[in-house]
Amino acid sequence: MKKRAFLVLILAAMLLSALPIVAHAENQTTATTTLIWSNETQEPEPPSIPAPMPATWEVVIPATLALNDGIGELQIMSNYINLPDDQFLIVTVGQGLTLINGNLYVIELRNSNSDIVRAHPRFKNLQTGSEQQVYPDAIVARFHNSSTTPVHFGVITLSVLTEDMENAPPGTYTGTMNFKIGIEASDDDF
Numbered sequence: 690m691k692k693r694a695f696l697v698l699i700l701a702a703m704l705l706s707a708l709p710i711v712a713h714a715e716n717q718t719t720a721t722t723t724l725i726w727s728n729e730t731q732e733p734e735p736p737s738i739p740a741p742m743p744a745t746w747e748v749v750i751p752a753t754l755a756l757n758d759g760i761g762e763l764q765i766m767s768n769y770i771n772l773p774d775d776q777f778l779i780v781t782v783g784q785g786l787t788l789i790n791g792n793l794y795v796i797e798l799r800n801s802n803s804d805i806v807r808a809h810p811r812f813k814n815l816q817t818g819s820e821q822q823v824y825p826d827a828i829v830a831r832f833h834n835s836s837t838t839p840v841h842f843g844v845i846t847l848s849v850l851t852e853d854m855e856n857a858p859p860g861t862y863t864g865t866m867n868f869k870i871g872i873e874a875s876d877d878d879f
Contacts, residue, residue, distance in 0.1 A: 746770045746778050746832070748870055756808060759849035763866075765830040765839060772834045775875045780830040782823055783867030786810075794824050795850065798864035806853040806862050813844040820846065829868070833875075 747768040754761045765780055772778060786794040787807070795807035810823035823829060823845060831841040847866075 744772045744776065744778075744872055746772070746870075748778070748780060748830075748832075750780070750868055754847065756847060756849055759851075759854050761847050763845040763847065765843050765845070767832055767837045767839075769837065770832050770835055772832075772872065774834055776834075776872050777840075777875055778832040779828050779871055779873050781869045781871070782810075782825060782827050782829055783869045784825075785865055785867045786823070786825050794822060796847070796864045796866055798849075798862035800858070800860035800862045802858070802860065804858050804860065804862070806857045807850045808847045808864065809850060810866065811846045811848075812842050813846060814842055826869075 747770075749766045749768060751763060754763050767778070770778055785796060787797055789795055789807065793809065795809050798806050798808060811820040812823050812827065812829045813820050821827075828842065829845055830839040830843045832838075833840050845866075
């Protein structure tokens with residue numbers, strides 16, 4: 690009887706181990722918890738002061754942008770930012786820009802036949818309304834502590850070059866614009 694009960698338990702364990710396991714996770718940054726253990730026979734140590742919370746943020750950059758009539762605006766925002774007062778969160782342009790004519794950076798978009806059209810990115814200064822050419826590693830958005838809108842820049846205007854619009858074969862063209870997000874020390878010049 691003991692062998693039969695043991696066999697049933699083993700069989701049940703084998704059947705349960707064959708079932709899929711579902712795990713749920715969220716995108717999270719790291720957090721720190723201070724753990725304190727004291728032995729009853731020793732003098733307990735006073736709790737240490739926990740380290741300050743790490744900088745946290747969530748930047749929102751649209752995953753897709755339709756260039757209707759050859760033009761579109763990409764707005765960079767934040768859902769939350771928690772930074773020390775002496776730091777800025779910056780969004781810069783990563784890889785993917787191509788220099789043409791020695792002075793113009795573009796993003797290449799391709800269709801299924803590998804035909805190319807080029808879009809020229811410019812970033813807009815929200816304070817002055819002026820636009821500047823986007824170049825590799827250019828800061829295109831700058832956030833200060835708890836501000837969900839950029840304190841500098843934040844809007845990128847992309848426009849397909851006129852000669853490409855006039856000569857491009859019909860089709861849907863796609864391309865990629867890459868960004869880097871990081872923290873920089875505050876300076877008084879900005």
